[in-house]
Amino acid sequence: MSNLDVLVLPGDGIGPEVTTEAISVLKRACEKGGIALSLEEADFGGASIDAHGAPITQATLDRARLADGVLLGACGGPKWDDLPTDKRPEKGLLALREHMEVFANLRPAKLFAPLAESSPLKAERAAGFDFIVVRELVGGIYFGKPRFIEGEGAARKGVNTLVYDESEILRIGRVAFETARKRRKKLLSVDKANVLEVMGLWREVMTELGKEYSDVELDHMYVDNAAMQLILRPTDFDVLVTGNMFGDILSDLAAAATGSIGLLPSAALGEKCALYEPVHGSAPDIAGQAKANPLAAIMSIAMLLEHTAKRSDLSGAIYGAVEDVLADGLRTGDLAKQGDKVLSTGEMGAAVLAKVEARLG
Ligand code: IPM
Numbered sequence: 001m002s003n004l005d006v007l008v009l010p011g012d013g014i015g016p017e018v019t020t021e022a023i024s025v026l027k028r029a030c031e032k033g034g035i036a037l038s039l040e041e042a043d044f045g046g047a048s049i050d051a052h053g054a055p056i057t058q059a060t061l062d063r064a065r066l067a068d069g070v071l072l073g074a075c076g077g078p079k080w081d082d083l084p085t086d087k088r089p090e091k092g093l094l095a096l097r098e099h100m101e102v103f104a105n106l107r108p109a110k111l112f113a114p115l116a117e118s119s120p121l122k123a124e125r126a127a128g129f130d131f132i133v134v135r136e137l138v139g140g141i142y143f144g145k146p147r148f149i150e151g152e153g154a155a156r157k158g159v160n161t162l163v164y165d166e167s168e169i170l171r172i173g174r175v176a177f178e179t180a181r182k183r184r185k186k187l188l189s190v191d192k193a194n195v196l197e198v199m200g201l202w203r204e205v206m207t208e209l210g211k212e213y214s215d216v217e218l219d220h221m222y223v224d225n226a227a228m229q230l231i232l233r234p235t236d237f238d239v240l241v242t243g244n245m246f247g248d249i250l251s252d253l254a255a256a257a258t259g260s261i262g263l264l265p266s267a268a269l270g271e272k273c274a275l276y277e278p279v280h281g282s283a284p285d286i287a288g289q290a291k292a293n294p295l296a297a298i299m300s301i302a303m304l305l306e307h308t309a310k311r312s313d314l315s316g317a318i319y320g321a322v323e324d325v326l327a328d329g330l331r332t333g334d335l336a337k338q339g340d341k342v343l344s345t346g347e348m349g350a351a352v353l354a355k356v357e358a359r360l361g
């Protein structure tokens with residue numbers, strides 16, 4: 001039997017509700033798959049600010065590095081919105097990503113056939129789209145130095161720095177090419193090389209790296225054009241690779257195209273650590289009301305079983321179970337159309353669990 005050590009950081013808002021459902025699925029998949037699972041939970045985000053005065057403690061940062069995988073719910077909420085930038089819940093997430101060195105963020109987005117009508121895009125354009133954004137996660141303008149606000153009055157100035165060195169571009173590029181190799185072998189590198197020096201370097205390094213992956217078709221696009229093309233012809237895309245901020249923006253665009261941000265899981269991978277989280281936020285407006293869609297959190301568990309436990313049999317059963325419940329017409333509020341029965345978070349979680357059991361026998 002293999003072992004799997006998972007640290008759970010439920011966080012704020014709907015985070016605890018969706019992680020509860022995801023953990024039930026993880027437990028059952030591990031039981032069925034002969035994996036000895038050990039689970040530990042820690043405070044994170046606003047919950048950690050309230051309990052410990054910081055969005056993440058050093059002890060939790062260190063514990064996270066030792067775990068095989070970390071599952072995160074969501075962070076932030078109105079209660080903590082007035083704190084200065086360096087004390088906000090989001091700072092805990094950025095510190096965690098940095099400390100775990102999880103530089104490669106995989107954000108798959110696909111339009112599930114039964115949800116074709118939920119997408120704001122016309123069905124004839126969007127039907128069957130299935131792509132993945134590979135976002136650089138621990139560099140770029142999110143972390144570049146110098147960063148500050150200084151001065152007084154009209155001379156007050158805010159500065160951030162967009163910087164990538166060649167090694168950072170190479171390592172995210174490799175993950176993207178490898179990801180494309182396992183899919184339809186098409187990689188689009190998204191940059192702003194027409195304006196920014198750092199993006200000129202990005203394009204040059206990606207092009208050079210592409211020579212090592214002659215089986216993968218590499219293209220380049222400026223980010224503004226990429227945003228437009230993703231809406232106009234989403235089915236043409238397979239794997240996109242881009243920097244931290246462009247990836248943040250394009251992945252929300254991708255989420256909207258699927259019909260609900262409640263459907264996007266993610267994996268953030270480093271050399272040693274892995275962090276899994278739904279792309280959606282803490283949704284304070286529906287928190288504590290059992291209305292949240294747990295599918296993104298549940299599919300984040302599938303990504304954990306796929307990438308960390310290397311158990312594609314178990315991850316496949318979970319992805320399949322999600323397809324099954326959607327095909328059965330089961331809907332949480334974010335997906336429901338007029339007249340649909342609306343399931344609670346727990347009911348949707350239980351439905352997926354039943355399908356996982358049916359698939360794993
Ligand atoms: C995301 C979020 C985060 C980001 C925030 C919460 C810091 O938007 O994971 O996409 O900007 O990376």
Ligand code: MG
Nearest residue numbers: 248249251252
């Ligand atoms: Mg974002």
